[in-house]
Amino acid sequence: MTGQPENINCQLHEDIDKTIKYFNTVNHTEMFRSIMEASRIFSYGTGWEQKMAAEKITRNFIYSGKFVTNFPALEELSVAEKALNEKDIVFLISLSGNNERIVNIAKDFRRRNIKMVSITQFGTNKLAGISTYNLYYYASEFHKPRHRSIVSLYILVELFSLHYKLFTEQLENGGLQNG
Numbered sequence: 001m002t003g004q005p006e007n008i009n010c011q012l013h014e015d016i017d018k019t020i021k022y023f024n025t026v027n028h029t030e031m032f033r034s035i036m037e038a039s040r041i042f043s044y045g046t047g048w049e050q051k052m053a054a055e056k057i058t059r060n061f062i063y064s065g066k067f068v069t070n071f072p073a074l075e076e077l078s079v080a081e082k083a084l085n086e087k088d089i090v091f092l093i094s095l096s097g098n099n100e101r102i103v104n105i106a107k108d109f110r111r112r113n114i115k116m117v118s119i120t121q122f123g124t125n126k127l128a129g130i131s132t133y134n135l136y137y138y139a140s141e142f143h144k145p146r147h148r149s150i151v152s153l154y155i156l157v158e159l160f161s162l163h164y165k166l167f168t169e170q171l172e173n174g175g176l177q178n179g
Helices: 004-025 029-037 048-062 074-081 100-111 126-130 151-172
Strands: 040-045 068-071 088-093 115-121 133-137 141-143 146-148
Touching: 004 133, 004 151, 029 115, 029 133, 029 151, 040 048, 040 074, 048 068, 048 088, 048 151, 068 074, 074 100, 088 100, 100 115, 100 126, 115 126, 115 151, 133 151
Parallel strands: 040 068, 040 088, 088 115, 115 133
Antiparallel strands: 141 146
């Protein structure tokens, strides 16, 4: 057990650091513009932690004047799926990005030109391959106790929301060119 807490601390710090560094290497302008132009924004998380992240997106976007409808269950997303159109954007949050039910819904969205932002663990996955835009977080697995920490998911959602808010403020103040 000696040194284990330090190893956990180091790994969590590394996950957060890598998530932030990766986020900062990607140009998010096109995604931010798509969100600004969207008529409606929706979010869905595949698991308990991912649902909490979807709720956080919903709360954070209020401060940017955008209102997000969060689907707490896949059945609700499936029912609403038919009403979505090309003017909408959907956040799909998954750990692995390989959940077949959400991947099938995402395939339908893609066929219908509905923009999607996937938020998944870093790496190649089906959902990211289908989505219009991708956000990634690092999530280490700890074997004692067996647990996958996704604290960096919450950091990513916060980072993304703050950068989006900054982007919209700069655009409104003439600091960015709209077009």
